[in-house]
Amino acid sequence: MSKPYYDAADLRKFGNITDWSKELGEKFFDYYAKVFEEGALTAREKSLIALAVAHTEQCPYCIDAYTKDGLERGITKEEMMEAVHVGAAIKSGATLVHGVQMMNKVNKLEM
């Protein structure tokens, strides 16, 4: 049987990254925890942002984690899908807006 690159069970081992670099790992997790605390944005809003970014970053671990996190917070699947579309729109917009650079270059190079 072929072994996939990604294993869902590896997500549980995320904390182990401190094993080989305690100080940096701990600094990262402190920062991470702080970012997701309730602030000007609610924890619920942050969860939806994280879910959208998880998709644009195409991180399967993050998608699993923030889908579950969303369910725990009572976020509906419609809300989750809208968040994914926001991510997708920004991602495709970001691709397309670079078309201006391409157009500029063409305009500059062509007679």
Next chain:
Amino acid sequence: MKKSLSATNNSLANTKRQLEILSNGIFKTELPTFAQKIQETQQFPIKPKKLEILQINLGYMCNQVCAHCHVDAGPDRKEIMTVETMKLCLDLIKKTTVHTLDLTGGAPEMNPHFRWFVEEAVKFGVQDIIVRSNLTILRANKKYHDLPQFFKTHKIHLVSSMPHWTRGKTDKQRGEGVFNKSIEALQELNKVGYGLPGSSLKLDLVYNPSGAFLPGNQEALEKDFKKAFQEDFDIHFHSLFAITNLPISRFLDYLIASENYEDYMHALVDAYNPEAVANVMCTNTLSVSWDGYLYDCDFNQMLELKVQSSSQHISEYNEKLLENREIRIHQHCYGCTAGAGSSCQGVVA
């Protein structure tokens, strides 16, 4: 309508099978036992504190067949508490420090002696009589339509199930049409004064996650529920209790069938919170089954794990013996100690 595990001869209707699965897993990686886990913080064995709450299961009959039900209740379950056993419960209230009666089921209202029992308990001066109503029973049949008024007359504290503020999630867990009927019932209860701000007629809701995940922050969920219910239906209630689904009975069946069991158990173990252990509900509660046997909690009742004492039936209640018992634990206890902890009154830590 769906049937109970018991009616479909599902192997999980056998509690021995459930305990076997809880012990041995279907796991790739081994899980620590709950006993080992609480030993780490010198909390083993768990001993009872002063008895405050008597949780009485009036029977497993219910008008609903919820997908996560740990009781495996349903219309096909015929186990019902008799008047004789109810009388023994009342005697027990008289001779103990119990101040709260927590009536559960199935649908406790479906026990034919329900109203008599409530009236008798009121006469005994019990401080808080809780009825765990599934709401839809109040709209199920004309004979139950006056229950809101009955509850009001006796100042009953209602604790009602509601898995989500949206129809889809609620009906998926509790059955088609449950959401609409629950909303109607809540509106009826509000009409007689239940759940209104400042009202002494207490109406609390219970939230169970509708799937293989843990409940989020209870306070945040309560805020979201209140906002949605007020805006969409002008419904009011007091508090929301977030309760973790324990991996037993019908929920265990779902976890296994959906291949979520291993991950769910890991999620419970990873979220283990030693601070929750001190306040788990089994420390100040005794659970009485429909046939009068005593259990540390409703979950142990469903796993047929009777109290570890020679005083195992309400007819032979012995305070001294029971106070000195050790609370029976198993792997399902991780459910009550995950995150902020879980009890019939919501979070504990």
